[in-house]
Amino acid sequence: MPRPIIIDTDPGIDDALAIMLAAASPEVEILGIVAVAGNVGIERTAPNAAALADLLGLECPVGRGAAAPLWREATYAPQVHGENGFGGYELPVSNRTLEPGVPLLARLIEESAEPVTVVAIGPLTNIAMLMVEHPKTARRIERIVIMGGGALRDQGNATPTAEFNIFVDPDAAAKVFAFGVPITMVGLNATHQALVGAQHLPDLMASGGPAARMVAHLLGSYSDDANAETAETGMAQHDSLALAAVLDPAIITTEHLFVDVENTGRRTTGMTVIDYLGRWGAPNCDVAFGVDVERFRALLNTRLTELDARLVAGAGA
Ligand code: RIB
Ligand code: CA
16 A cells, blocks of 8 residues: 655755656655745746656646745755756646645645655745644644754755755744654755765666656756765765655664754754753654665666656656
């Protein structure tokens, strides 16, 4: 029985790989994709999500979520993802009608016969708004798997202490971490181990279909400034590691810890603050520390190659 998931996303180069991986994997059923402003503005992330859904032949609804953080000015990362969010790669414009994002989140969770896993790979504004506007519905969420935050000496990329998704809307992140739904946090301390280049996806690169062509372009155009790796090691695939952890939990190793989000610190706003001493409250989060990188790379290569073959054959994902 596939696990029902909703992907909340700011596509986004690494978001695109994560959505492709989800579409390619029988372990999950994508109930919906909801866009949020982040890597680029909502006027890009929402159409990008719709265009990806078209490319992958997904029948699930796509939502247009928050255009800005709860209370702060928006922060974008075009220097990493390009002005269009896909490093300049152009997909055909979708004709889908997008639903309002937060009501779509609520509807999908309420209609699902099985508890839903939310995979949040962008700023957490939509998720926080769901918790504020539909608290009973939000409590039905089985788990929120977040690409965000950091730990140990790998805390930040937006600032030295804050990871981008959390930094963009720390107030939303603080609400989400405090809400009480189980969380898995896949932060930079894990994702910076998950380096992927074209050389790690040989079967996909040889496949040559629409997914392969897009991934080849994305991997070549992704300049994550905080972790500028050489071509030999590839680039940190933040979002697809978080998604992979849903498909195959053994890809990461976690510790159950109390995590809060700083939203007032002069130098630490956006920091995921981890209590390793167990003094601030019951653990609320499974924090990823270890990554089986070869297992992750093999999953990506295998699943995206299978996906590409289906797209070449004219079938959906
Ligand atoms: O810090 C990396 C995260 O920020 C990823 O989700 C990337 O897509 C950006 O949203
Ligand atoms: Ca993202």
